[in-house]
Amino acid sequence: MKVVFFGDVVGETGREVLREAIPKIKSLYQPDFIIANGENAAGGNGITPKITYEFLRLGIDVITLGDHAWDQKEIVSFIQDEPRLLRPINYPPETPGEGYIIVKGNGKKLAVLCAIGRTFMIPQTDNPFLISKKIITELHKETPCIFVDFHAEATSEKIAFGRFLDGSVSAVVGTHTHVQTADETIFPGGTAYITDVGFCGAHDSVIGREIGPIIYRYTTLLPTKFVLATNNPKANGIFVEIEEQSGKALKIERIQLSFNLS
Amino acid sequence: MKVVFFGDVVGETGREVLREAIPKIKSLYQPDFIIANGENAAGGNGITPKITYEFLRLGIDVITLGDHAWDQKEIVSFIQDEPRLLRPINYPPETPGEGYIIVKGNGKKLAVLCAIGRTFMIPQTDNPFLISKKIITELHKETPCIFVDFHAEATSEKIAFGRFLDGSVSAVVGTHTHVQTADETIFPGGTAYITDVGFCGAHDSVIGREIGPIIYRYTTLLPTKFVLATNNPKANGIFVEIEEQSGKALKIERIQLSFNLS
Amino acid sequence: MKVVFFGDVVGETGREVLREAIPKIKSLYQPDFIIANGENAAGGNGITPKITYEFLRLGIDVITLGDHAWDQKEIVSFIQDEPRLLRPINYPPETPGEGYIIVKGNGKKLAVLCAIGRTFMIPQTDNPFLISKKIITELHKETPCIFVDFHAEATSEKIAFGRFLDGSVSAVVGTHTHVQTADETIFPGGTAYITDVGFCGAHDSVIGREIGPIIYRYTTLLPTKFVLATNNPKANGIFVEIEEQSGKALKIERIQLSFNLS
Amino acid sequence: MKVVFFGDVVGETGREVLREAIPKIKSLYQPDFIIANGENAAGGNGITPKITYEFLRLGIDVITLGDHAWDQKEIVSFIQDEPRLLRPINYPPETPGEGYIIVKGNGKKLAVLCAIGRTFMIPQTDNPFLISKKIITELHKETPCIFVDFHAEATSEKIAFGRFLDGSVSAVVGTHTHVQTADETIFPGGTAYITDVGFCGAHDSVIGREIGPIIYRYTTLLPTKFVLATNNPKANGIFVEIEEQSGKALKIERIQLSFNLS
């Protein structure tokens, strides 16, 4: 089974990048499933129902979210009706939405789970290790192929989480820092891992935003309006090949595609 | 001018890796200067005078530090006598040690500066942007070739810092997260940049430490003794080529070397 | 029912203060139950089995803990055998120890619960609001008289927690900041509340520690050995009177006692 | 010399409270100078030029600010023209506005200084200890009577700061947590001190805001619109009497006034 995952899609440029990238990765990788983190799709802040449908129409099977999940208020009710839009699983049980889904296609079955870290993160969520493990044990009854987006800041928490799940899921890929790391590997238990996939959007930027206002803030500490950047559009993603019977990863490959939008 | 920089050297395994890596990179890159971040060289916590000399004997020209700078108490007085050991420049003015040095060799002159970030970092240091800029303006009177280690956690702060110094230094390389990033580039102003160089030490680990105790802590929140890992020793570094007259970067290349120590 | 609660007992001076304070408050308040937060009783860091017994012999009925709960390693196994020593309830379910107890005396029954906040706190615990509420609903089957120690930093989280439990417990008293607040009150639902009870120990200090090393750290950022202070011993506590049938608070009164130990 | 200082004035209710409180404290304390922290005066977020003038007309001599200093954008330019409006002194040197002022009245001279802490605080400011000390040494050439507002979260940082300045200023009063502490004292060097003065505004609230939305956020982690509360208006302040020749504090007294606005 072949899966492509795109890192945080940032704003309109990120969405344009996605439109260009999807046909390209389809021909390059023939993915059975495509997943994207959509937490910054709406102008950098969350996702709307409209953009959710745009993603789904493009061929994305599952959309994961992170600390920006709820930036657009309509999502709080919408997420209850759209199971392909996942919020991190370790929010309070009462919080709307789900943190996992099983998708089917080409006669294959993939579980996708989204969790969020706690070190240096603002939302005060519950233990991602224990909660994910519990659900994953359940998911194993349905399929050994499980793909996990761990949206977190600290490298130590992300690696620990990946190692913790090694052998019980097919892949743990990190998101949130918007910078792709060069540590993609397959752990001894068969779990593909990368600390961060990176992001889709304008790369002449500070993680997707215009450089000037960010520097202004760091040097004056005065408030500024953050504006999304548009130059140097790139798609950052990861390709994972999974052995269907066992759920073990066979291959992990970093994706960096540049585009000339105009 | 050719410079090789090694990311955080972690413990004895990291130092062994360095011993193996230096002859190898000398033959591969013919560096004029070698720099290494030594903040975790002494069992993961800081550096000792003895290890400092060990580094210098191996051919390292300058050692940078970070938030672990002062873990070994003897360093507080030792650093005043050893100008090749740099603590981050944005500590209080009264703090012992210096945050920059100009080194000479092969008829060449390189300034090295070390600063530390503030987002998600424990030491409450002063503004790295403003303080670094001021010193760099001074250093330009001596040489246009300036190499900066920015020891920081948040990708946004690191990229903003690199962009802020773009055009006024030859390279800004990040350290601290112990995970090499795949975003090495030369910014438009001629500054080579990477968000994190990674670390030198055992990579079957959580950023250099044994996996088991870290997972134990994340799942129980109970205290544990962190032990350094020894498996899968790797050197993470970066190679930068600089045009001497202008100080502009000509090339940046990631280094990942694996070793079989035994 | 009359209850006296002592804020964080810090080190040997704190324990001496307690020895002096208990007979005094017994004659002043005739408490049915005495509770103390013991998270700093052992030299500032956690509590030992020996000190636990010392507390119990002094007439303390229940000892609550906080982020320093596990500083002394022996406590991890000891806490499973000593139900009167409570660790915060919102640690992972597998963590040893319990976060509540029902104590009896003078024909009365009091439930004591200990929870820990998350804002600005190091241990990454689970939601204190939801977990406490669930247990409190259970405890109501046994007694309406419930006394809660909420060990937390941020005033907003503490007040929100108190207001959240207003009407379902007899008292919510804050600990952890070591500074007594002047906002003791009874909320409309009948819950006695104070943001922080303060601490028992040497008050010519920075929250129990010698002033000099702390200032040295703030001005140099260099490591220092923190030493416990001994001057100006004071006991900070709170007195709450509860109507037994309803569990409603009738009275809340701040306690500040000075001692001349020598 | 007699000085009254009011803690963070929150929104319209806070301003109404101030209107009622000022005549009352004038008759009770005959203050030579009145100071108020205005960082939450404009609907909870910062202060406007209009509200600044409103404060000055009420008889407030100096307005201090904190982390909310810049919430209202017009303040960035306005503060340069209004020296009685102070932003924390440890912002970058280039940041508009000043962090101290000397005011005169009744033949008396008082210096007022405003600094901001760093522990658990969002703005990444420079070292408040070292910067304040330097300015205070200068201010001593003008007057020994110096009143300091230290806007900070952590009790340890606040007490350390007060102890650090003990003997060189007349008073250090804390703000920011919006909860008045019961630790007012005069330190051995003659500096009056309190960890937090509290706030002026609606006290049936979570630090000035409506309780419901705050609890909703803590239990669901979903975004909510914070609304200012209006019930139980109170003024929290502090009265300090200073010996003019020496600048030593003679007296410190907590102020809590309740009002029935309607």
Ligand SMILES: [Fe+2]
């Ligand atoms: Fe993101």
Ligand SMILES: [Fe+2]
């Ligand atoms: Fe994120």
Ligand SMILES: [Fe+2]
């Ligand atoms: Fe490090």
Ligand SMILES: [Fe+2]
């Ligand atoms: Fe570090």
Ligand SMILES: [Fe+2]
């Ligand atoms: Fe604590």
Ligand SMILES: [Fe+2]
């Ligand atoms: Fe404590």
Ligand SMILES: [Fe+2]
């Ligand atoms: Fe405030």
Ligand SMILES: [Fe+2]
């Ligand atoms: Fe504030």
